[in-house]
Amino acid sequence: MTPSETTFTPVRYSPDVAPPEPDFDRNLQQVIDIVEDFEKGSVEGEGEHRAVRFAHAKAYGLVRGTFEILDGVPPEYAQGIYAGPGKHDALVRYSNGLSHLGADRMLGNVVGMATKVFGVDSTTTLPDESASHTMDFNMINGPIFFCNTAAHYTFLAKLFIDLPQYRLAGRRGSHQMFHDWVTGYGTLPASQWAWDELGAMLRLGERARWQNLLLSSFFSMGAVRHGDYIAKLRIRPTNESAAGVQARDLDPKSGDEVFRPALVSELARAEHEFDFQVQLCASLETMPVDDLTVEWEEHESPFVTVARLRFARQDIGGESNLAAADALSFTPWRCPPEHVPIGSIQTVRKEVYRRSSLLRHELNGQPRTEPASAADVLPDPA
Numbered sequence: 001m002t003p004s005e006t007t008f009t010p011v012r013y014s015p016d017v018a019p020p021e022p023d024f025d026r027n028l029q030q031v032i033d034i035v036e037d038f039e040k041g042s043v044e045g046e047g048e049h050r051a052v053r054f055a056h057a058k059a060y061g062l063v064r065g066t067f068e069i070l071d072g073v074p075p076e077y078a079q080g081i082y083a084g085p086g087k088h089d090a091l092v093r094y095s096n097g098l099s100h101l102g103a104d105r106m107l108g109n110v111v112g113m114a115t116k117v118f119g120v121d122s123t124t125t126l127p128d129e130s131a132s133h134t135m136d137f138n139m140i141n142g143p144i145f146f147c148n149t150a151a152h153y154t155f156l157a158k159l160f161i162d163l164p165q166y167r168l169a170g171r172r173g174s175h176q177m178f179h180d181w182v183t184g185y186g187t188l189p190a191s192q193w194a195w196d197e198l199g200a201m202l203r204l205g206e207r208a209r210w211q212n213l214l215l216s217s218f219f220s221m222g223a224v225r226h227g228d229y230i231a232k233l234r235i236r237p238t239n240e241s242a243a244g245v246q247a248r249d250l251d252p253k254s255g256d257e258v259f260r261p262a263l264v265s266e267l268a269r270a271e272h273e274f275d276f277q278v279q280l281c282a283s284l285e286t287m288p289v290d291d292l293t294v295e296w297e298e299h300e301s302p303f304v305t306v307a308r309l310r311f312a313r314q315d316i317g318g319e320s321n322l323a324a325a326d327a328l329s330f331t332p333w334r335c336p337p338e339h340v341p342i343g344s345i346q347t348v349r350k351e352v353y354r355r356s357s358l359l360r361h362e363l364n365g366q367p368r369t370e371p372a373s374a375a376d377v378l379p380d381p382a
Contacts, residue, residue, distance in 0.1 A: 008301060010076055010229045010280040011287075013342075017230065018290045021344045027150035028348055034157045035356050038099060043363060046101045051363035052326075054356050055160070056095035056112045058102070060213060060260045061316040062325035063092040063267065064378045067117045067276070069307045077278050079227025080338030081120055081135065082306045089118045089374035090309060093325045094213050094263060097140055099161045104259055105252035106164055109208040111259065112140045113218040113235060114330040115309070118374055122336035126354070129334065132370045136334040138349075139218035139235060141208050145292035146201035150348050152194055155184040200293035210250045212262045214272050215242055220332070222346040223281065223289040227338045230281040230289060232296055234303050241273045264317045272311040277303035290343040314381030324377050327366055329357040334370075 011017075021027075035054040042052045052058075071085040078084075097110040115137040124132045147156045159181055166177035180186075181201070182193045209216070217236035224231055237245075247265055250258040266272070281287045282301040288294055331353040332341045341349065361368035371377050 008282045010282060010301075011284055012228055013225050013230050017284070018343045021149055021151070024150050024344065024347070027154050028351060030154040031150065031157050031348060031352055032355050034154070034161075035352055036359055038161055039356060039359050039363065042099075048101060051360045052099070052101060053360060054099050054157075054352075056093075056097060056114070057099050058096040058107060059322050059325040060094040060096070060111070061263050061267075062321050062328070062378060063094070063311055063316055064314060064374055064381050065090045065092055065309055065311045067115070067307055067309050070305065073306050074304065076229060076280060077226075077304050077306050079229060080336060081122065082278070083227075088120070091116045091118075091328070091374050091377055092309075092311075093328060093330065094259070095325075096259075098163060100164055102164070103256035105256075106167065108163075108167075108205070109210050109252070110140060110142065110204060111208070111213060111216065112138070113213070113216075114138050115235070116328065116330060116334075116374075118372075120336065122338075124334045125337055125340055126331070126334055128354075129370055132334065133372075134334060134370055135336065135339070136330045136332060137220065137233060137235075138330055138332045139220055139233070140204075141216040141218055142204040143219040143221065143232070143234075143295045144200045144204060145221040145345065146197045146204060147345055148197065148291055148293060149344050152184070152197060153345065153348055155187065156181070156194070156197065158185075196291075196293045210252055210258070212245050212247055212250065212266060213259055214245055214263065214266055215248060222292055222332075222349075223342045224332070224335075224346075225338060225340050225342060226278060226280065230342060232279045232281075234277045234279065235274050235309060236277070238273045238275055238308075241271075244270055245272075264315075267311060267314055267316055269313070271313055274309040275305040276307035276309055277305050279303045292343070292345055312381045321378075327361075328377065329353075329361075329368065329370070331357070 039051045067088045067090040069086050093114045095112045096107045098107045117135045120133050120135045147153050166173040181198045220233035247262040280301050287296045333350040
């Protein structure tokens with residue numbers, strides 16, 4: 001939907017739209033400790049003698065693309081970098097959502113799409129990247145997230161790491177996981193049990209599909225500033241692009257790898273195009289910014305296309321492509337001030353992602369530098 005004007009009054013952004021969480025700094029440090037302990041242990045624990053990401057550890061491929069901001073976008077949506085038309089190079093890293101490597105059927109079908117846009121006419125909000133002109137979007141194939149506070153994330157981070165072990169234990173493991181999730185490993189009083197978060201996790205798993213990654217829609221989950229307003233983001237294939245995908249449904253029982261072969265095959269065969277969309281907040285009551293378990297309903301505020309992401313035909317097979325994907329760093333805080341993430345969990349991500357990336361690159365002996373262009377990472381597919 002691309003209306004010439006909104007049929008509602010969007011909520012205006014202000015710095016105090018999401019009040020600070022009590023004991024945030026203490027809880028944040030606990031999350032950082034959990035993440036860093038995992039990454040140090042992953043060098044041997046994941047069997048590849050290298051540290052992996054705490055989240056989205058397994059890459060399915062790195063894709064070169066173009067990100068074109070459209071002309072004629074309605075004023076409420078033409079905010080910040082979307083205020084005028086322009087074309088940018090982009091890189092997209094597809095990945096599994098979990099902290100582990102291994103067979104796709106064991107990791108599940110919650111997957112991610114991290115997009116890096118180059119040549120942004122603004123500097124990033126990250127204090128150690130004052131010269132960077134890239135902007136990142138970290139998205140998954142579901143509109144909600146399973147955590148709302150840094151306090152709950154202190155135990156959900158550990159559960160996230162342990163998910164494959166729960167799955168291996170079958171029904172008994174599922175029961176134990178539900179108990180640990182809701183009660184915070186038995187530490188939470190009943191009045192604080194994480195029922196909403198558990199429900200969000202179950203709904204996220206139900207909505208995810210075993211399908212070609214080029215058919216999935218991906219969401220920002222959390223809210224971001226959108227210039228004068230507040231928004232969530234979505235990337236979805238255009239109808240024409242989706243209709244042309246040949247390898248569509250995937251069978252996780254058919255082999256250890258199902259996502260990457262289908263992605264490699266489809267990109268070598270055809271071009272693909274996606275709508276990059278913005279959904280403005282119409283009400284803080286029904287579209288809360290600090291409750292990520294609540295989906296923003298489209299009948300209150302539609303997604304409006306502000307840009308198009310396009311992939312040319314290209315070969316992403318080979319280990320060099322995966323190595324390039326793993327060397328990159330993605331964070332939603334690599335953005336101009338007009339587009340900063342909003343809320344407790346989004347703020348947790350700022351420091352956790354930064355510290356995680358620093359440690360991972362150090363453990364792997366990799367230089368950690370933000371590329372100046374897509375060509376510094378992958379050749380032009382043309």
